[in-house]
Amino acid sequence: MPNHPAKVLLAEDDRFLRRAAETTLRRHGLTVVTAVDGDEALAAARRELPDLILLDMIMPKVQGFEVLQALKEDPTTAAIPVVVLSNLSQESDSKTACQMGALDYWVKANISLEELARRVTGLISAAVP
DSSP states (O other): OOOOOOOEEOOOOOOHHHHHHEEEEEEEEEEEEEESSSSHHHHHHHHOOEEEEEEEOOSSSSSHHHHHHHHHHTTTTTTOOOOEEEEEOOOHHHHHHTTTOSEEEGGGOOHHHHHHHHHHHHHHHHHOO
């Protein structure tokens, strides 16, 4: 883990899930920044430069695929790992997201909050030299 608490940007419009995930991630020692729509997610990513972005696909204002594309095209945020966290469970969505630069694609219905926190801390630990 880095010397500072790792910072995760959680872009999720569902208030209950966002709060539950935020609480669980914080309990695992992570700093969490949240965004409720695509515009906020882009602004927060550029401002906070998190260690990892958890990105919902279906969000108000700007959809997840557009956010992902914008993140990967912006030199400021292009290197930040993005994991899609979505209820879109079609393989084509997962394939598209990964082709666009997402590190992984996790289906919300298939992952518990504790598993989410374990996966996130594992990815961040693996990314630090």
